[in-house]
Amino acid sequence: MGLLEISGLLLLLLFALLAGGVWIGIALLATGYVGMQFVGGNIPAGPVLATKIWGNSASWELAALPLFIWMGEILFRTKLSDEMFRGLAPWLNWLPGRLLHVNVLACGVFGSVSGSSAATCATVAKIALPELKKRGYNEKISLGSLAGAGTLGILIPPSITMVVYAVAANVSIIQVFLAGFLPGLLVMVLYSGYIAAWSLAYPKESPPPEPTMSFREKLHESKQLIPLMFLIALVFAALMSGWATATECAAWGVLGSLAIAWWHGALTKDSFWQSVMGATRVNCMIMLILAGASYMSTSMGYTGIPRELAAWVDSLKLSPYMLIAALTLMYIVLGAALDGISMIVLTTAIVIPMVKQAGFDPVWFGIFLVLVVEMAEVSPPVGFNLFVLQTMSGKDSNTVALAALPFFFLLVAAVAIITLFPSIVMVLPQWFYPS
Template identity: 70%
Template sequence: MDASHLVEVSGLILGSLLLLLVGGVWIGAALLICGFIAMQFAPAGIQLGAALATNAWSGAASWSLAALPLFIWMGEILFRTRLSDEMFRGLAPWLNWLPGRLVHVNVLGCGLFGAVSGSSAATTAMVAKITLPELKKRGYNERIALGSLAGAGTLGFLVPPSIPMIVYAVAANVSIIQMFMAGLLPAVIVMGLYMGAIVVWHLMNKDQSPPPEPRMPFRAKLKETLNLIPLALLILTVFGALLLGWATATECAAWGVLGALVIALWQRALTWKTFIDSIMGATRMTSMIMLILTGAGYMSIAMGYTGIPNALASWVDSFQLSPYALIAVLTIMYVLLGCAIDGLSMIVLTTVVVLPMIQQAGFDLVWFGIFLVLMVEMAQITPPVGFNLFVLQTMSGRDSLTVAKAALPFFFLLLAAVAVLTIFPDIVLVLPRMVYPG
């Protein structure tokens, strides 16, 4: 198939996908349909049904992907406990001296819950249900409270376990453990940027911040900190075993579910209803993701038969873009995509075409995975489909424009984090190389 024909075929597939998405077709079903369309241009003799069955089975039978429903279930269980209340009580006494004071609980709390949730929207909701009422009651500025929550809630994707990291690792055939370790230092950088922005905002708007809370004795602070023990033990047990190499990601996910059940039982939050609700919530989320992955995998196979990804990679390479220019172009593309589709769909829609370009440009696939997760985080706070904006709109009662304006500074901070990690890629790769030196 010559180059001009490949361009026509890729235009047909892309146009069909856009029409299906605009028409309200589920993203997974739309990908399957586009895969069938692409198969019509594959070499003769390839059986459509056999290719679909093989792809669907290989995806469902993946041991690595088994971690996905378990981490989702762990987050669903913990969402129904009192951990968010205990987190606020444990963190708040230690932040009274810092400019911005209790607003920092949003950032630190989301970082902690991101380590047990795997979902950005769930992390945002878990922290917001406690901190928003508490900050409002104490007289904190609502805009900085909403903005910091919207931005920090995205840490649910960057701090392991991360659902997008698992999806990308399977799609790009890289190690899930490497992806998890690669996200740790970038998460610290993003949290530092957020907390720095809150400090700067406070220093410039002291009149909009309430006076410091009454000083608490050191022993009382320690007593309140005991509320963090269940969450800390769960994080250390699950990810200590993962980072030390004592267990695989899937095994750690299973231990995480057990730990979450123990915490829920200890808090007397585990009833038959909450147990069934957590299972059904995890089942719905997993089914949605698996349908998307099946559709994306089938479309990837079909596109591979046509030769379109390699042709597009060669076409982009013909422009002789520098690595930085390529990343800049991809950043713009993903920001625009984030205005229209959700983060997981961004990953599965683009990896088949983008990965050959990335490899040809000499980028490490683990590094690119973190770059892509940051793009997904930005999509979470990009109107009109940013999930974190929807969550905060519901929980605060404010309109979408107000929440989006509050989140805008944190969107630019994520862009700054992308720039830092692009200029200094070793920040991402140093921990994964400790696990796999080769």
């Protein structure tokens, strides 16, 4: 049987298992095991399975994953969302769109400590939606900006999705983190720019400005955010200076988040236990998927499918831009059926050889991949942020999806910008880690 027939059979098996409701991690393991049966040389599938899963699960770099998840779970149970809205609102009253910009900035701030898109969207929306509705802001732009800005949780480091990609692609976690800073700022500027332009185009949809505050009053409203900002600055400084690895920074982040929860009076026995169990559930799900993906990647490596696929793509003589356009369309389609982490682990082993062949840096491609995963978060029918906002607002899925559509296209624009100007992504990793 040729490689084309083998790859078709394995893909058919994987899709059949997923369509049958089998867990993604188990489906990947089963597909990898079947793939090993086509490998010559009597390579034992069982021992390879055991050693590969153990080797990937025992990775020191992967230890950052449960710690960052736990850090977000701890802060999720504080009064952070209420104080963030109060603390940021006075500083944004002068911009067209006024308090709508709080959605973007608050999601950026919380995203830098949560690492999760859904958690960021839910946390900020819980306080922002009632406040914006009470003040008379247009509900459509409120929902759309929250759906789009919630995706910043996986783009602004530290990010769970970035850790998963770095482990799957065997690249430096810290370099991927550094690469996410400027694109994260770019997306925030695009979102705020759209909100400002929309507000200028529809001035009657914005309520009158809030009462002005003195500088001292603004500082007083923002004082509760000081511990959080200090924690973010500490983690970022340690990462960028090389004082600590990503795993060590995650450990400091957990310690700092426990201190903030204690400071806010939210650190109780129940909240502590809930944060541990919440982090455990999410981490077990991700680890099972990563284990299955690593075994399937090894299986495909033995069969030679990725090498042949990369050679086939090379034979098409696609330009690098055409390849990125094709991959963007592919991931948009996949995003209609899969969550972001599944998209990454299912495709990384196949796609990385292609992008390397086309001359793209794997660190740059990680940020591209995070951006297209963000598109999946705001596109139906499996957009997690759409589910969150549909539940919290009581609106139907079509209303929320249409509200998020402009922000989906802004993410497409961000992908185009970093493709045309890759230095936006690579300048910080190359500055701190020159080759």
